[in-house]
Amino acid sequence: MKRKIETSERIFQVISYVLLTAFALMCLYPFVYAISSAISGRQSVEYSQVVLFPKQIQFKAFSRMFSNNMFWNAYSNTLFITFYGTVWALFSSILGAYALSKSRLLFRKFFNFFLVFTMWFSAGIVPQYLNYLATKKVFNGIGIMDDKWLVVIAMGMAAMNIILLRNAFEGVPSEIEEAARVDGATEMQVLSNVFLPMCKSTIATVALFFGISRWNGYFWARQMISNGNEHPLQVYIRLQLEEFTDPEAMAAWNEVYASDSVIYALIVCSIVPILVIYPFIQKYFAKGANVGGVKE
């Protein structure tokens, strides 16, 4: 039986389609505009003839960027920080969360509070800044001259992610663990052969959270990395933006493409890799939004 569709329902459906389409286009448009502006000629960008599609197509803004060593440096630094930062954060969080999920761990309440308190209260920017400066001195003292390692090791740990992992580990039935122990599995084997495979999707979600926060990190990287060659991509984009939106510095600009095109090209280049891996991570991204922060 096909039920009659009420008028009110139809009206609501039409409104939904219209407003969602409008919002979706609003979300999409800036990207399209950025791409079009990056490959349009100087006249059309500066006198805003580009509205949707590129005009006077050129690829010089891209080739200028690609031929710049600083750009590739920044990109490789970001990949370095993202990769090692995620690995280090995942390593310490998984081990810590595993230990915390065991009820036979003594002082468990204390350790949990130790974590959760950092979510309630943070010391703030200035003490953190002094702390990182001191850390930098220590790191230099023991021979780690790359400030990148400071960013990798000292920053980006999140108590929230450890708690997500801990909850997932607590959800594994204890019978399975006991069965593994009866078969003579050691602590590390229980973790790697029982817990990790069973909590795969939570681990992927947490890894994604860590990865995104490392890829996006800007403020502390800019404060702590003194050598320009070691700046990650985000810092590089910001420095370029500051340079290119200065009207006085750009008065002498004399190329066949607008100075804005260079910024748009940078923006496009920093989004494209994420768009490429987006289909693979979308599932965990949506899952992450749902688990975020609620504990039964």
Next chain:
Amino acid sequence: MKITADDYLVYDDKTGLYRRSAEQSVRDEVEKHYWLNVGRSIVKDWRLYLMLVPMILVFLFWRYFPMYELLGCFKHYEQVKPVSEQFFSGFSYFRTLLVGGERLSVEFWRAMRNTFLLSFYGLLFGFPIPIVIALFFNEIRSNIARSVYQVLTYLPKFMSTVVMTSLVTMLVKQGAVTTNMGIVSQLLVKLHLVSFETANAGLLNNPAFFRSIYQISGVWETAGYDSIVFFAAIISISPTSYEAAQIDGANKMAQMRYVVLPSILSTIVIMLISKIGTLLSIGYEKVLLLYNTNTYVTADVISTFAQRYGVAGAQKGIAAAAEMMNNVVGMLLVIGANTVARKASNVSLY
């Protein structure tokens, strides 16, 4: 537990004598050797405790040591000395900030006000819109169309703060003799929302527009992604609930009111409480990347105030004191919100 004499001596009916209680001697034994047992347990499970070490070290070095440095806001700051050797100044920095009456205190109160307003408006606009979008998603019957809409609306969430603010900066940038202003500014001028002169001077240079730009870009960035939680709650409503309501003659609005809303109410409450908990910890990066000297009046928040005076400038004590006040209030909000959540719905946020 209070131990009385009765715990030690038990009256035995058979012999008519008092004898020592066996349970209590075991309890005493455990009590006496408490630390020995702790030691034994740690030795037995040493792998477990070793696993905790990297995590503990990271949090100790880079989360708890800064809290110790925070003592600096009670002391006369001197760059060359460690915090422990600086002299106490009592609450002088706090007094300067709160009732100093000079430029610093004026700026502090301005930043406090902006922090509150930016987070409050963020809650006011940023919270209901994802719920509405989730309701709209629910109306899209075709799965393919819905996936397309979802992918498009999650898209802005993938940008980093730097890229997002760069894009915003470019879209509303000022005009010059040879170049036109940003495309969004032009649109606003065409719609007669702002005058040509204001837009041409750059909307980001105008304090009147900072809050709107901040909130609109915030909604644009997160509304799609934030709707996931609510959408998940909506699709888990059983279709029979709708059918029952229809049989009772409920139209669309009545269904919203009596079926959908009660079903997602708990999700809404939890999300609202968690948002209130983080009200004062608004991201400083975005403000830092969008504001400039022209817009301090409406844009300067406590974190950026602290950054300007403490990290870029040399008044570390003052800056730390300002942020500490903000963070203590923030902590009280989080703990309060968490308590309310636990009382209201048996769900703890942390």
